[in-house]
Amino acid sequence: MDQMWLNFLSLLAGLLMMISLSNQSPEYFLIKEFLSWDKAQSVCRTKHVDLATVQTNEDWAALKNLSVDQNFYSMAWTGLYQDTVNWFWSLNDEPLQYQNWAPSMPLNLGLKKECAAINTAGFWINHFCGDNRFFLCIDEQPNATQRVVLERTYITWLEAQKYCRTFYTDLMVIRNQTENDLILGIFNDQMYNIWIGLYRGKWNWSSRENLTDATRLHTQKMTGPQENCVLANYLGAVDDYTCTIRKKRQVVRVQVKASKTTSDATLTALISHKLQHFLNASDVSLTWRKQPGGKIFQKNKTKPRV
Numbered sequence: 007m008d009q010m011w012l013n014f015l016s017l018l019a020g021l022l023m024m025i026s027l028s029n030q031s032p033e034y035f036l037i038k039e040f041l042s043w044d045k046a047q048s049v050c051r052t053k054h055v056d057l058a059t060v061q062t063n064e065d066w067a068a069l070k071n072l073s074v075d076q077n078f079y080s081m082a083w084t085g086l087y088q089d090t091v092n093w094f095w096s097l098n099d100e101p102l103q104y105q106n107w108a109p110s111m112p113l114n115l116g117l118k119k120e121c122a123a124i125n126t127a128g129f130w131i132n133h134f135c136g137d138n139r140f141f142l143c144i145d146e147q148p149n150a151t152q153r154v155v156l157e158r159t160y161i162t163w164l165e166a167q168k169y170c171r172t173f174y175t176d177l178m179v180i181r182n183q184t185e186n187d188l189i190l191g192i193f194n195d196q197m198y199n200i201w202i203g204l205y206r207g208k209w210n211w212s213s214r215e216n217l218t219d220a221t222r223l224h225t226q227k228m229t230g231p232q233e234n235c236v237l238a239n240y241l242g243a244v245d246d247y248t249c250t251i252r253k254k255r256q257v258v259r260v261q262v263k264a265s266k267t268t269s270d271a272t273l274t275a276l277i278s279h280k281l282q283h284f285l286n287a288s289d290v291s292l293t294w295r296k297q298p299g300g301k302i303f304q305k306n307k308t309k310p311r312v
Contacts, residue, residue, distance in 0.1 A: 032065065034058055034072050036082065043235035043249040046083045047212055056213040057085030061221050066242050073240035085212030086221070086236035087249065088228075093122070096167050096203035097144065097176040104182050106130055112206070121163035122204035126193045128186050132206070133163075133199065141166035141201035142178035142189065154178065156192045156200070164226065166201045177203030262303070270302045 035054060043057075050057045060069055073079060093102040093112070108129035112120070121135040124142070133139075138160040145155055155174055157166070163177075170177045180186050180202060193200075209217060209225040217225070228236070228246040235249035262273060 032059070032068070034068055036072060036076055036078060038078070041083075042251065043083055043087065047085070050085075050212075057083060059085050059211045059213045059215050060238055061215075061218045066240075069238070070240040079240065081237040081239050081243075081245065084236050084238045084244070086225075086244075087210060087212065088225075088234035088246075089208045089210055090206060090234055092208070093204055093206045094208050095177075095179040096170075096205060097179045099208060100179065102204065104180065104186075106180070106183070106186050120206045122202055123199035124180075124186075124189060124202050125199050126190070126197060128190050130202070130204065131199055135163040135205070138162060139166075139199060139201050140197060141170070142192075143170035143174040144176055144178045144203070145174040147175060150174075154189060154192065163201050163205065167203070170203075177201065179203050273303060 037049065039049075041049065047057050058069075060066060093105075094100060095102065106129060108125065108127075108131050111130060112122070112132040120132045122130050122132050123139055124130055140160065141157050141163075143155040143157060143166075145153055157169065159169075161169070167177050178189070180189070209222070211217065224244055230246050233246040233248050236244055236246050238244045262277070264273060
């Protein structure tokens with residue numbers, strides 16, 4: 007390891023608040039207190055209207071002006087959060103009413119987003135949405151030849167949702183026992199837990215405003231376990247964090263020069279040792295953030311500055 011530079015990003019130091027005025031652009035307020043997301047929401051609703059909804063270019067421009075005016079360049083809570091309790095159908099985000107879970111289901115897998123499949127007995131099982139499975143689509147188009155379509159391709163839940171919405175109506179929705187029983191006639195003994203349109207982990211704004219397509223795209227990239235509330239900064243960067251966090255948090259980006267055969271484990275051990283020695287503090291804990299592919303380090307494709 008010949009060189010190492012640390013790019014210290016901003017501290018988590020405040021919460022972002024919004025008040026909506028009739029026929030006017032929202033007005034943002036900044037309170038520099040270390041609070042959990044729930045407490046921040048309570049303060050915002052008591053003193054103003056709600057935690058901030060930030061979606062449009064105009065919203066981000068107003069946020070940037072506020073940050074520059076107050077010399078604040080940290081991350082702060084927004085009103086975006088994930089509902090990890092209630093289940094919804096993919097079709098129009100319809101809330102779950104009828105349900106036919108297998109015994110002991112649904113399990114709390116502790117994952118970012120959970121999706122449901124139906125087994126050959128007609129019971130529902132919740133799984134990690136990244137699993138590859140056959141899937142069921144519902145076709146409610148006027149010229150549909152069959153209402154329920156089984157696709158025998160192994161793909162993830164999100165991929166199945168996109169496919170069903172492209173070629174049919176959506177992933178399968180089951181509203182009663184009769185519809186549940188009808189599906190069983192499609193199965194055979196070789197099939198196992200087929201995707202239906204039921205999922206848990208819907209993203210919402212605290213202000214109950216609808217999510218834009220751009221915001222939905224951002225939420226699909228938020229995969230941290232137990233990180234269900236969202237921070238943002240004036241540059242438009244967003245990140246999901248544990249909703250209960252209320253202490254100072256510092257993110258460190260590390261660039262290293264090492265041989266191609268050096269493992270992640272070796273690098274993390276060396277850097278952790280150096281940082282702990284440098285900080286010399288017993289009340290500081292260090293954790294590593296994995297990239298979407300599961301690795302901690304990734305090759306830098308750009309040439310370093312000389």
